[in-house]
């Protein structure tokens with residue numbers, strides 16, 4: 001599948017099934033304006049009491065160095081030597097890096113609701129982007145929890161990084177990994 005065939009996708013069901021996580025991007029830019037439009041779709045995610053518990057930080061252009069440096073700061077000396085350079089190059093070649101952060105509520109119920117809402121928002125974003133031929137990978141790397149990464153990336157105390165998303169036009173779209181039919185995980189209670 002290429003970008004053109006992504007654009008031809010028809011129904012919402014098709015869009016959901018055909019979206020793929022993209023890890024390799026072309027050099028074509030995705031602008032902050034494009035991202036903002038997509039986020040303005042994504043924020044229609046359901047969220048309890050309309051708390052809108054999210055915040056976004058995007059790194060683009062030279063700002064990608066800030067992101068790369070933040071990740072680098074979380075590395076041990078050995079890790080930095082092993083893949084520091086490769087990671088920097090990869091980050092500088094990817095159009096956008098987006099952090100989606102959750103404003104953490106100290107109340108458990110609200111925290112759970114808000115985390116769920118942010119997850120809904122992220123999937124909205126992935127689908128809205130895919131409709132435009134834009135791909136991304138949702139990352140959950142250990143550096144997200146590292147104090148040095150958090151500080152260098154601009155994460156505030158009381159914020160949880162829910163996702164780091166690397167965003168761009170797909171260079172390679174991976175084949176779909178099959179899903180287990182829902183019936184196999186469905187318990188029907190009818191009496």
Ligand SMILES: Cc1cc2nc3c(=O)[nH]c(=O)nc-3n(C[C@H](O)[C@H](O)[C@H](O)COP(=O)(O)O)c2cc1C
Nearest residue numbers: 019020021022023137138139140141174175176177
């Ligand atoms: C919470 C979450 C964390 C993820 N973390 C990573 C990650 O760290 N690295 C990665 O390559 N993909 C990550 N993914 C993407 C999944 O690997 C991907 O969704 C899965 O392989 C299915 O592929 P698909 O999205 O193309 O259907 C993550 C997805 C989710 C929802």
